[in-house]
Amino acid sequence: MAIKVPTVQRIERSDVDGIINAIAKDGCCIVKNFTDAATVAQVEAETRPYLDADVPWKGDLFPPETRRCANLAGRSETVREKWLVDPLIRACNARFVDKTTSNFYGETKHTYTSEAVCTIAVTLEIGPGGKAQRLHRDDKNYHVDHPDQTKTGYQFGTDVEMAFMIPGVKTTVENGATLAIPGSHLWGSDREPKVEEAIYAEMDVGDCWIMLGGLYHAGGANRTRDQRRNVHGLFFARGFLRQEENIYLANSAEDVLSWSPAAQKALGYTLSSPNIGFVGFVPPLQYLRGVPAEALGDFDPSQEKQT
Ligand SMILES: O=C(O)CCC(=O)C(=O)O
Ligand SMILES: [Fe+2]
Incomplete structure (x- = not known):
């Protein structure tokens, strides 16, 4: 039986409800007109010195052709003051990552909300010849036991992390567009992802890729000779996942x-x-x-x- 390959929804940034519904359904979506080319160019200028100074990773986490700009929010004023605090990012985090609980403090019932915080901000640039990453869930870091939600549909609150990835260039199948399996955020922890089930999240400059921590994805292979594929990533996790x-x-x-x-x-x-x-x-x-x-x-x- 042929494997049914899912697609990714592309939604205008003004349609916040549509974006939230797509993320709940598919675990991901591409936002159109999240930002503009001038802002992307500014971030390119702010990150380029760090990307050019970075050196190959020696292990399996990244191919040796990948360059990173860690501490992206500290190093890029534009990322920090424009994208990190973008109301759309806040709205998505409020729906998927913020956590509210109530309990008694003596005789009074108190309700507290812990807001998502940025857990890592990093630019990832895949250079020519870079091999694809293995499919993975970013929330492996947070030891999430995912229940199988394929029958019930998505239960809000089952993810503790989500990511926003803004391309610095047009991303293509050839230059290393992110691979992802829409719908895999619903899978139980024991289901293995297969590359044949994945699609490429090809994006234009100005787009933003949003995905939940439970979505299987991977940086793609860069099969070009001369294109560098950079993507600026903002990852948020529950605000209380710290000391x-x-x-x-x-x-x-x-x-x-x-x-x-x-x-x-x-x-x-x-x-x-x-x-x-x-x-x-x-x-x-x-x-x-x-x-x-x-x-x-x-x-x-x-x-x-x-x-
Ligand atoms: O570079 C990409 O497209 C994705 C990178 C990624 O998934 C990761 O490093 O966890
Ligand atoms: Fe990842």
Whole structure:
């Protein structure tokens, strides 16, 4: 039986309800006219020095042809002050990632809402010859147990993360457009994604790709000789997925490096498997010691390809 390949919906940015409905149904959509070419060009200028200075990744997480601009929101004023705070992004996060609960505080019932926060902002540029990533769910980092929702339809609240990816160039099947399986956000954790089920989310400059943390996707292969495919990614997660006490701002590098390895680990100065807590793609203790990213490989051996 032929595999039924789903399609991705393309929706104007003014149709916020349409966008939210598409994301609930398919786990993703492409927003038309999210931004304009002049803003994209500004972000290109702000990120280019960092992309050009980046070096190949040594592990399996990214092909060696990929270049990154980590700390994108810190480095690009345009990304931070225009896209990160865009009302459409806020509206999507409010529907899919913010969390509201009520409970009693003594005799009074209190209701609290924790708003989504940006968990990573990064530009990913796939260079000529870059191989495709493996299909994955970004929320693997947050250890989400996905129930099978293929029969019930999407239950709001089952995702803890979502992503907004804005292309710096027109993305095509040839230059590494993101691969994705619309509808796979509904799959239970034990279902394996197949490349034959995936579509390419080809985008024009000005578009934005939105996907839930539970959607299977991957950076595509760049089969061109001379095109660099950059995409600026803003990823948001539940605002409470962090420590209650922010001691990272309270202790000096020198103090932290003098602590025992067991204490450093217990206080969160190592990574949570697989990918949580790095600085510029360097684990925190190595970062504090000044170890450069090029000296390191994958964060977690469990990510290596099984042979
Ligand atoms: O580059 C892309 O299109 C997607 C990258 C991605 O999925 C990732 O690095 O997690
Ligand atoms: Fe991803």
